[in-house]
Amino acid sequence: MKAIEITQFGGPEVLQMCERPTPECKVGEMLIKVHAAGVNRPDVFQRQGNYPVPPGASDLPGLEVAGEIVGGDLSGSDFKLGDQVCALVQGGGYAEYCAAPLAQCLPVPKGLSMIEAASLPETYFTVWSNVFERARLARGETLLVQGGTSGIGVAAIQIATALGHRVFATAGSEDKRVACETLGAERGINYRTEKFEEVVRHLTDGCGVDVILDMVAGDYLSRELSALADDGRVVVIALLGGAKAQIDAGQVLRRRLTITGSTLRPRPVAFKAAIAASLRERVWPLLEQRTIKPVIFKTLPLAQAAQAHTLMEQGSHIGKIMLTVA
Numbered sequence: 001m002k003a004i005e006i007t008q009f010g011g012p013e014v015l016q017m018c019e020r021p022t023p024e025c026k027v028g029e030m031l032i033k034v035h036a037a038g039v040n041r042p043d044v045f046q047r048q049g050n051y052p053v054p055p056g057a058s059d060l061p062g063l064e065v066a067g068e069i070v071g072g073d074l075s076g077s078d079f080k081l082g083d084q085v086c087a088l089v090q091g092g093g094y095a096e097y098c099a100a101p102l103a104q105c106l107p108v109p110k111g112l113s114m115i116e117a118a119s120l121p122e123t124y125f126t127v128w129s130n131v132f133e134r135a136r137l138a139r140g141e142t143l144l145v146q147g148g149t150s151g152i153g154v155a156a157i158q159i160a161t162a163l164g165h166r167v168f169a170t171a172g173s174e175d176k177r178v179a180c181e182t183l184g185a186e187r188g189i190n191y192r193t194e195k196f197e198e199v200v201r202h203l204t205d206g207c208g209v210d211v212i213l214d215m216v217a218g219d220y221l222s223r224e225l226s227a228l229a230d231d232g233r234v235v236v237i238a239l240l241g242g243a244k245a246q247i248d249a250g251q252v253l254r255r256r257l258t259i260t261g262s263t264l265r266p267r268p269v270a271f272k273a274a275i276a277a278s279l280r281e282r283v284w285p286l287l288e289q290r291t292i293k294p295v296i297f298k299t300l301p302l303a304q305a306a307q308a309h310t311l312m313e314q315g316s317h318i319g320k321i322m323l324t325v326a
């Protein structure tokens, strides 16, 4: 099969088309003929040599695909050959064929294109497990999303607003700030001109927000503690602003704050299976009713994976960058 491989760590040009054997499915896996694959920031980190491939995973980039089931072990599942599915995978998405654990596959939501479906798994699994499970965003609670127009941020705004939460979101330009509000955020916050902690405290009558989804960390963390309500939770999913932080531990103690975080990729199949089940029950109906419409910024052919990475690194995108496989 044709695939895109990382020939060495470096810039986007190290992504090259290659020939690889079609993956062999292990027990409990299906083989998907890929129609579309999502591009995510972790693919960029992997290409740069900053995100090691977990043991046993494909070295090819690509954490999410949508396509048609063409093989594998479908016993014990409600899938059959020819079904259209989307899947969270540990790697190998930038390819004509991809093996995926059955438990990490979901049907393409009715009415969505393959490209839209392929844009869902990495961000939806991450948002669900961090915002709703790890940080336990509960009915009536408020959410601040850092990086509101990122793939992750768009998913977080859309899912949380569709489930009835008040959402605030940060972005680095006026266009992106407005985009956050168009997506459903009550207030977009331009982090270059406004202090998010002051804005959210003002908008919550001085209380602060219950949960913050953070991809920045670094010196944001101490500011986030002051943006949290008592008993609030901040969940760190990336370190774009640096790993080291200085915080006032007194606030954590006095106001019963929680600082937590996680990375999805190395977690076991059983963990991801539970997230898939929750998404199917709680979020897939919202996609099928078109309450949530995936936001696709740009779609490029697989052969232009390097251009897709360049586009992501330029950072002007709102929503997802996608690859299509002929």
Ligand SMILES: NC(=O)c1ccc[n+]([C@@H]2O[C@H](COP(=O)([O-])OP(=O)(O)OC[C@H]3O[C@@H](n4cnc5c(N)ncnc54)[C@H](OP(=O)(O)O)[C@@H]3O)[C@@H](O)[C@H]2O)c1
Binding pocket: 039, 040, 041, 042, 122, 126, 146, 147, 148, 149, 150, 151, 152, 153, 170, 171, 172, 173, 176, 191, 215, 216, 236, 237, 238, 239, 240, 241, 262, 263, 264, 265, 312, 315, 319
């Ligand atoms: N832990 C996990 O399991 C997991 C899973 C998937 C992804 N991630 C991480 O989540 C992040 C987002 O992924 P993605 O694929 O959605 O990437 P992406 O679309 O490239 O988004 C990166 C975002 O970071 C925002 N950002 C950078 N500096 C910021 C700051 N100081 N304040 C607020 N926002 C800031 C950017 O906002 P502006 O463009 O507006 O500046 C941009 O929206 C990545 O770092 C990725 O590695 C983690």
